[in-house]
Amino acid sequence: MQGPKVEAFEQKWAEYCGSDRAVAVSNGTVAIQLALNALGMEPGQEVIVPALTFGLTATAVGHQATFQYSPTSIATPIRSSTPILNGV
Numbered sequence: 001m002q003g004p005k006v007e008a009f010e011q012k013w014a015e016y017c018g019s020d021r022a023v024a025v026s027n028g029t030v031a032i033q034l035a036l037n038a039l040g041m042e043p044g045q046e047v048i049v050p051a052l053t054f055g056l057t058a059t060a061v062g063h064q065a066t067f068q069y070s071p072t073s074i075a076t077p078i079r080s081s082t083p084i085l086n087g088v
Contacts, residue, residue, distance in 0.1 A: 032060035 006024050014022035025031050041047065047061045 027056075028054075029056040029060040032057065033063055036061065 002024065010022045010024050013024075014020060023034065025034060036047065049058050049061055
């Protein structure tokens, strides 16, 4: 879809990683969203992101799930309904 050079890169990267396939994306924000989709995240689910991170880390999560910042302790906000900690 992105052209033959990207397709060749994806194939070589997948081989290097020992995977059947790989997907090239335009940036890290898209990569985070794609990873959350691959993990089956649905709107309303929680993902905890670091308090100090690049803003688009939280934006990517916000597009896919509910996010929560925890500047003091990460243990307190973790619940059984928190399937992912995004440690970017």
